[in-house]
Amino acid sequence: MASSTGRPTTVTVSFVIWLVVVLANIIQGIISLVSGGGSSAAAQSVGTAPLVAGAIFAFILAVIELIIVFKMRDGRNWARIVLTVLAVLQLIGVGVGAASGGNAFGWIGAVAVLVATILMYVGGANGYFRRR
Numbered sequence: 727m728a729s730s731t732g733r734p735t736t737v738t739v740s741f742v743i744w745l746v747v748v749l750a751n752i753i754q755g756i757i758s759l760v761s762g763g764g765s766s767a768a769a770q771s772v773g774t775a776p777l778v779a780g781a782i783f784a785f786i787l788a789v790i791e792l793i794i795v796f797k798m799r800d801g802r803n804w805a806r807i808v809l810t811v812l813a814v815l816q817l818i819g820v821g822v823g824a825a826s827g828g829n830a831f832g833w834i835g836a837v838a839v840l841v842a843t844i845l846m847y848v849g850g851a852n853g854y855f856r857r858r
Contacts, residue, residue, distance in 0.1 A: 736849035741799040743842035755784045801858030806846050813843040
């Protein structure tokens, strides 16, 4: 099944899921920044500069990821590959986080990324990326 733009529905659904994941990561970063990122003595002793720098860096990465997601939607195979690598890294991060008491938010994001990644490879998606 393909949408009116010739893009398979699976690619469109994957695109929407990736958008939600990136938005959720941005929101999580904002919440972490606003909440102080932690109340440990070590975190308080270094001040807020590293926290703000980390938030700015995370925002820049999110913007780059958004660009890649839009390129994937447009059928760029390199973007699909990059998102696959990012998905694997996120799944590894969730696994490591689970070993140290991870939260449900990480698991939900991992499932979403896994589904989005699978959708980039099924339902006519391979032909769509080959044509571009």
